[in-house]
Structures are given as structure tokens and as C-alpha cells.
Amino acid sequence: MGNYTFFNDFEPFVTKYENFDALGFPEDHPGRSKSDTYYLNSDSLLRTHTSAHEVECFQTSKTAGYLISADVYRRDEIDKTHYPVFHQMEGARIWKKSDFSSQEELINQLEKDIESLPKTNMIVEDPNPPFHEERNPKQDHMTDRETDLVAQHLKRTIEILVSQVFQTDEPLRVRWVEAYFPWTAPSWEIEVWWENEWLECCGCGVVRKPVLDTSGLDDTIGWAFGVGLDRLAMLLFGIPDIRLFWTLDPRFKSQFMEGQISKFKPYSKYPGTMRDVSYWINEDRSIHENDLMEIVRNTAGDLVESVKLIDEFVQPKTGRKSQCYRIHYQSMERSLTNEEINRYNDEVRDTLVKDFGLELR
Ligand code: FA5
Ligand code: MG
Numbered sequence: 001m002g003n004y005t006f007f008n009d010f011e012p013f014v015t016k017y018e019n020f021d022a023l024g025f026p027e028d029h030p031g032r033s034k035s036d037t038y039y040l041n042s043d044s045l046l047r048t049h050t051s052a053h054e055v056e057c058f059q060t061s062k063t064a065g066y067l068i069s070a071d072v073y074r075r076d077e078i079d080k081t082h083y084p085v086f087h088q089m090e091g092a093r094i095w096k097k098s099d100f101s102s103q104e105e106l107i108n109q110l111e112k113d114i115e116s117l118p119k120t121n122m123i124v125e126d127p128n129p130p131f132h133e134e135r136n137p138k139q140d141h142m143t144d145r146e147t148d149l150v151a152q153h154l155k156r157t158i159e160i161l162v163s164q165v166f167q168t169d170e171p172l173r174v175r176w177v178e179a180y181f182p183w184t185a186p187s188w189e190i191e192v193w194w195e196n197e198w199l200e201c202c203g204c205g206v207v208r209k210p211v212l213d214t215s216g217l218d219d220t221i222g223w224a225f226g227v228g229l230d231r232l233a234m235l236l237f238g239i240p241d242i243r244l245f246w247t248l249d250p251r252f253k254s255q256f257m258e259g260q261i262s263k264f265k266p267y268s269k270y271p272g273t274m275r276d277v278s279y280w281i282n283e284d285r286s287i288h289e290n291d292l293m294e295i296v297r298n299t300a301g302d303l304v305e306s307v308k309l310i311d312e313f314v315q316p317k318t319g320r321k322s323q324c325y326r327i328h329y330q331s332m333e334r335s336l337t338n339e340e341i342n343r344y345n346d347e348v349r350d351t352l353v354k355d356f357g358l359e360l361r
Contacts (some may be wrong), residue, residue: 029182117153150221202228249267270336274327278311279361287352
């Protein structure tokens with residue numbers, strides 16, 4: 001499948017420039033905010049995606065393709081499929097136009113590269129055109145044919161990746177949907193039909209010219225993708241809760257052997273319990289949902305299975321709004337006592353008052 005350089009040991013601290021600016025994130029993109037991203041100071045942060053290393057890899061890779069795998073960090077909701085630390089693998093592949101004596105030769109090479117990819121027996125739904133003027137525009141510096149061929153090479157490559165992960169008796173069903181990323185155009189996501197649901201696995205697209213220019217690849221065309229490894233592993237091994245990857249319980253780790261794929265056999269779960277937290281929010285006293293998630297995480301860590309908004313109402317007379325969140329406490333490794341949970345929950349409530357000035361109900 002061509003020649004790819006592996007980059008597996010980048011430090012997780014990157015600059016705002018690397019994570020966002022170099023990739024053309026608009027100033028008001030929600031991903032930039034303090035409620036979504038762990039900032040160390042105004043200029044550096046914990047990378048939110050492996051794309052933070054895209055420019056560096058384009059600049060230093062000696063091969064036409066590269067792969068990066070790394071831990072990434074996001075302030076996000078707390079539930080079975082979200083964790084503040086997860087893993088991504090990024091891949092990219094370029095073709096340098098000046099390597100070819102004519103446009104025709106470049107096209108021939110792209111066709112040959114697509115032809116030489118291994119075939120899969122998946123059922124692929126791809127209802128949209130390769131690009132669409134409004135919904136998913138192509139870039140001006142590429143011809144229609146170049147865009148179509150680079151897209152085909154990208155899609156076939158990801159299909160191979162997915163088919164190697166999910167080895168099923170029946171042919172696997174996948175579908176391509178249009179997407180948006182600031183540094184690719186056109187862009188897509190692949191979804192896999194798994195246990196009666198379409199699951200988003202990977203975002204990708206044709207790399208935008210400004211990113212290539214910044215990387216010193218001004219006469220180049222190519223693609224990039226980024227896949228969530230923890231979610232893939234959950235599907236593959238039937239792991240029901242993303243926190244299990246972090247448990248020290250030997251009943252988890254002993255089930256898996258390198259190089260073998262086996263279904264997770266659930267062992268008895270320690271009992272859990274829940275507590276509700278309700279408060280009033282005013283115009284001057286409000287809180288972002290991710291801030292609440294962070295307070296809960298800092299207080300009780302992995303002892304929390306999920307945090308969900310269960311009620312919200314506005315008092316008709318005063319116009320004040322009230323929110324109620326339900327916190328499910330459950331440990332992967334031991335039984336929790338009521339006193340312990342009460343202590344955690346009181347600490348969450350105290351922090352809401354102390355740090356956000358909220359009035360509890
Ligand atoms: C990205 O992060 C882009 N960097 C992908 C990309 C790369 C696009 C190169 C184009 C070119 P997104 O935010 O959708 O995209 O995340 C990619 C995958 O990470 C998702 O499909 C999902 O599988 C996984 N993911 C996202 N948030 C979480 C989370 N909190 N916990 C676990 N997995 C997550
Ligand atoms: Mg997404």
C-alpha cells in the first residue's frame with residue numbers, strides 16, 4: 001500500500017498555531033474555546049487531534065505517505081463513549097506534480113495507484129457526487145479529475161483499513177457522508193454499520209492548498225484522514241464503557257492477548273448509585289456544561305460513569321432558569337460506600353457555589 005513513515009512519539013503539548021491556526025480554523029470555531037480544550041497558557045495546549053502534527057509531518061516525511069498515532073485531549077461530556085483522553089491515528093498521502101512531465105502522466109499514476117490497492121468485499125454506499133459546489137466544494141487549484149481520483153484513492157484506502165479491523169463473516173456495510181473540516185475540501189466521514197447502528201469512525205478529505213503551501217509542498221496534491229482508535233477498539237472487542245481501557249482490574253487485561261481479537265466477556269460490575277445536582281442559573285451566574293463535567297471529573301475521576309442533564313425549566317414569574325444533572329457514580333474496581341459518594345457529591349456542589357457563584361436548589 002505504498003510507503004508510509006510512522007510518527008509515534010510526538011509530545012502532547014502543541015501550540016495554538018499548530019492545533020488550530022495552521023489548519024485554518026476560524027477565530028470563532030468552538031473547538032478553540034477554553035470550555036472544549038485544555039490550555040496550559042494562552043499559547044500552548046494539549047493537542048485536541050493528531051492533525052496538530054500535520055504540517056510538521058508533511059515537512060519532514062521522506063515518503064509520500066505518513067501515519068501518526070497519539071493520545072489526544074478534549075474537554076467533553078462524560079458517558080460510555082467519551083473520555084477526556086483518547087487516541088487517534090492520522091494518515092496522509094501526497095503526489096508531487098513536478099514528479100510528472102505532464103498532467104496526463106499524473107492522472108495515469110493516480111489511476112494506477114488506485115488500481116493497485118487491494119480489493120475488499122465490503123458493501124459501500126456512496127450516494128453523493130465526489131464534490132458538490134455548495135455542500136462540499138472542490139478546490140480551485142485542482143481539476144475535477146484530480147479531485148475525483150485523489151478522493152477515490154483516499155476512500156479505497158480507508159475502506160481497506162476498516163475492512164482489516166472488522167473481520168466479519170458477512171460483508172461489512174459502510175457508507176460515505178459529506179463532512180466539513182477547515183483544512184480539507186472536499187471532506188467526508190465514513191460510517192460503519194455495527195450492531196444495528198451507523199457509527200462514525202473517521203474524518204477525512206483532500207488537503208487544502210494553504211496547509212500544503214505552509215508545509216513547503218506548493219506543487220502537491222493529496223489527502224488526509226483521522227480515526228478514533230478507542231471507539232474502533234470498543235466495537236471490535238465489544239467493550240461497553242470507554243473507562244474500561246483505564247482499569248487496573250486484572251479481569252480486564254487478562255482477557256486480551258497481543259495479535260488476537262476476542263470479544264470482551266463482561267465480569268460482574270460493582271454496584272453504582274446516582275445523585276442529582278440542581279441549581280439556578282442567571283444571566284450573570286451561568287456555567288458551561290463542559291465546566292460542570294470538569295468539576296465532576298476533578299472531584300471523582302473515573303468513579304463517574306455518566307453525567308446527564310435530566311431536567312431544565314424556567315420559573316414563569318422570575319424568568320430564572322433551573323438545571324438538574326444526574327451523576328452516576330460507579331467504580332470499575334471496587335464497591336463505593338454511601339459516605340464516600342456523599343462526600344464527592346458535596347464537594348461538587350461546594351465547587352459550583354465557590355467557583356461559579358451558583359445558587360443550589
Ligand atoms: C478530527 O479530530 C479530525 N482531526 C479528523 C481529520 C483528520 C479530518 C485529517 C480530516 C483530515 P473528529 O473530531 O470527528 O475529527 O474526531 C475523529 C474521531 O475521534 C471521531 O470519529 C471519533 O471516533 C473520535 N472521538 C472524538 N471525540 C472523542 C472522545 N471524546 N472520546 C473518544 N473518541 C472520540
Ligand atoms: Mg466528528
